[in-house]
Amino acid sequence: MEIPSDLAGPPPADTPVPGFLDAALESFGLGRAQLSPVWRNGAGGLTFSVASAGEASPIDYYVKWNPAAAGESLAADAERLCWIAGRHPAPAAIELVTNAHEEVLLTRALPGESAVSRRWKHEPEVALRALGVGLRQLHSVALDQWPADWNVTHPRGVEDADASDPDGAPSIDRLVLCQGDPCAPNTLLAADGSFLAHVDLARLGVADRWSDLAVMSMSLAWNFTDYDESVFWEAYGIEPDPRRIDYHRRRHNA
Structure with missing residues (x-):
C-alpha cells in the first residue's frame, strides 16, 4: 500500500x-x-x-x-x-x-508513466482527470465471472444495503470491482495524459465504489500541490458524498 x-x-x-x-x-x-x-x-x-x-x-x-x-x-x-x-x-x-x-x-512494462511521475505532478489537472476516468472504467467491469473467494466486500452484505447500521456506516451505494489500493501512484498515464492502466492489484475485489473513491481522493494531497479536486470528481462523473467519504477514509485509516 x-x-x-x-x-x-x-x-x-x-x-x-x-x-x-x-x-x-x-x-x-x-x-x-x-x-x-x-x-x-x-x-x-x-x-x-x-x-x-x-x-x-x-x-x-x-x-x-x-x-x-x-x-x-x-x-x-x-x-x-x-x-x-x-x-x-x-x-x-x-x-x-x-x-x-x-x-x-x-x-x-506498459508505454506510460505513473500519475505521480515528475511530469504529471506538474500537470495535476491532467493527472486527476486520468485518475477519475480510470476508476470509472474499472468500476464498470462486469462481475459475473469474478471468483467469489476473492471478494473483499463491504462489511455488510448486499442484503443489508438499505439497512441502518449502529456504527454509523452508510448504506451501500454500488458494489463494483474496486482497485483496493487506489492511491494515485497505482494509475499509469499514456504520453498524451489519458488513462493507461492500473497496477498493484493484489487487493482487487468487490466492494462499495466509495471505498475506492474515498481513498483515491484522499491520496491526492499526498502526491499533488495546487490541484483542483473537482477535476477528479467530474472525470469520474459523480458528486462527492461527504458522509460516505468520511466513513471509508476512517475504515481505511483504521
Whole structure:
C-alpha cells in the first residue's frame, strides 16, 4: 500500500537489489538486465524497472520484490492480473517466484508513466482527470465471472444495503470491482495524459465504489500541490458524498 510515510516513494538510485530477486532474474533469463529502483512501498517492498538490453535501452519489464512478512501478496497480484487481462488495462504478469520468506513478480512494462511521475505532478489537472476516468472504467467491469473467494466486500452484505447500521456506516451505494489500493501512484498515464492502466492489484475485489473513491481522493494531497479536486470528481462523473467519504477514509485509516 503506497502510504504517506518515510518508507514510501522512490528509493535511492543505489538501493541494493535483494539477492532473491537477483536469483529470480537469472532464472528468467534476465541476469544481465539493467535494473533501476523506482518505488519502495510502505511495507518495505521494492519495484525495479528492467531494461533487458542494457542501461540505454527501453524498459521491457518491471520486477517487484516483497518480504513475506510485508502483509502484501504478489501471488494475489499475479492472480488478479491474469484474471483482469482483456477486461481492463493492466500489466501482464510474466513470472512469479516465491519461497517462505520472499516473493518476486515480473510484469511486462506498459508505454506510460505513473500519475505521480515528475511530469504529471506538474500537470495535476491532467493527472486527476486520468485518475477519475480510470476508476470509472474499472468500476464498470462486469462481475459475473469474478471468483467469489476473492471478494473483499463491504462489511455488510448486499442484503443489508438499505439497512441502518449502529456504527454509523452508510448504506451501500454500488458494489463494483474496486482497485483496493487506489492511491494515485497505482494509475499509469499514456504520453498524451489519458488513462493507461492500473497496477498493484493484489487487493482487487468487490466492494462499495466509495471505498475506492474515498481513498483515491484522499491520496491526492499526498502526491499533488495546487490541484483542483473537482477535476477528479467530474472525470469520474459523480458528486462527492461527504458522509460516505468520511466513513471509508476512517475504515481505511483504521
